[in-house]
Amino acid sequence: MARSVLQGPLTILIGADTYPPDINGAAMSTYRLAMGMKARGHKVHVIAARSEVGPSVSGVEDGVTVHRLRSHAAPTHPTLRLCLPWQIKGEVRKIFKDVSPDVAHIQCHYMVGESVAKEAVRSGTRLIATNHFMPENMNPFLPFPQWFLKIVAKNSWRDMDKVLGMADVITTPTTKSAETMYSHGFSRSVVPVSNGIDAERYELAPGELIDKPEAPVILFVGRLAKEKNVDQLIDAFALLPADLEARLEIVGVGEQRPALEMKAKHLQVAEKVTFTGFATDEELRCAYLRSSVFAMPGTADLQSLVSLEAMSASKPLVLANALALPHLVNEGINGFLFTPGDRREFSRQIERILRLSEQERHAMGTASRAMVAQHSFATSMTILESLYRSDRRDEEALPPSETTADVRK
Template identity: 25%
Template structure:
């Protein structure tokens, strides 16, 4: 009889952790396991990416905390062999639910971001100072803890007082087997991708303070003083109006595009000349790997944590200090002028779905 694996996340909205969990669910199914993707609310852009062989279990809850009763009922009814959860609030609920259900499953929680940075900058999280205490109390009750980067693991160890050796680091996977669109699709995607157009610099992420697109826009404005280019920032979020006002203030509205959330960002990546990550912090930086899988040269801030691990301290792309718009502009300029670039596809291939899935299956006691 095949083992059943449950994956619990708040929703299927567009975020790095959610995308990773969908990728893992599909990989587990391909490896011969029954997989239930248990979500607080079954909505979001990633629903279409879930394999038909993965069962989506909708707990129909608006908030993570209110999904607790539904998760308890699911554990008692379905009796999966293992449960994997992602992100701090969902992890705590998963631990509570497992305790209340008195289930004998193997429970593994995964952390995808640095909590201290979130607590300092995300307004609604500032009110939740209880989180570190809850993590210290609850995380030791799990069978395994996974962090998506060494930096996240180091911080998690300090917050929970759990030995660093007991926290597994499993880097997020990236899908490599894609097909480039025909060349004629470039102009259809956007006129900026025509042969006679300046190079397009690409960035992506939620329009929030964490991604620090303000610094990127100032850096791009400085770059334009000596080099013609275009900038596309894919994503949606609370800072859209502020960013649009900044772009207008700098008088570069005709050179920057904010297309919102894009269903297939790889189409844009395959047509662009450079990818830039300007974040103040990351848990890992999935989008860097996505861009590298498409062959894009990389410029990134050396933020905690993930980008420096992916780029091996600058071997595979330039790293600049967080918030340094002048340094970011210079790094973009130098990278765009280089005649050759590191083989970033080769580096991206080291973060395969199969490798990550096997490591998670080991943590879940399935291998």
């Protein structure tokens, strides 16, 4: 077992290129990390882009000190803010000097992540790096032909290898995402560490009752962005037999909402589709609990926290057979997969679940809940805490019980 060199409460500095109020998986994973470490008694600081025009500012948000760096709107993305390296280098260095962190933990290899990584190396601070991102995720927002997008992605993978390679330990949420990194030429060892989920909070409390709708509800939760393929879900929903009397609930915000609403009207299912928009944590929990099946057509998820949340609420799944999503489905036991882009197969798989009896759907949901146990948030925080305290690199930094086998092929 690695020798622990850091005792007692730690000062942890998290570098994030996306953080709330951004709404996406990486931002929420980073927020949960910050809250989880704060709950364990550590002093947590976050460096992230300021979400509006103005100078860099620091303040306490939900008990965590957040340093918001001056940023600029991305010309091709509706919400992304960019921090220019030459503008933030000095500010990041000053934050390190003022905070004197025991460990830095970057969440991406882009502007903020790279600046924090370089300063951690310069100052001799232990550095952990986590990759939540696929470079291809940005393709819908880049106005370039496909051949040029491939060049951009290749260079981004190369930059990821260079920046994350500065770290003492590199993690990513799933074994599948580690395999993907290796397949793109990643040279360092990568440790799969789940983002984790507090599954108990999505269960019904003793004596709690949820008003269930009369018609079965298909639920989607996520950003209404192009890579989520919500248009495919609406197409699949429109193909369902009328006798099912199903309804579709879409929870989330994003630039694709007007086009999706137009599609629902065009397919004459608008009266059966509810666009909930932004939901609070409690509203989201209730949406999971009252739904009949959770559907995720996105193909760019390295873990899909929303799918884990649905599983925690004991719901069957229909997920795209892409990236890490297949690892969440035991076919016929807790749900089904479909070929990305195949609307008819997507519709058939949803129908298979909706045709089941209430008892059979409940059994599938119970299987989902059992599977999600391996993604315990407490376990993930314990693993990361051990990485923070260790003086070792790569898998050697983990206690023997947590060591993950090399997944390179």
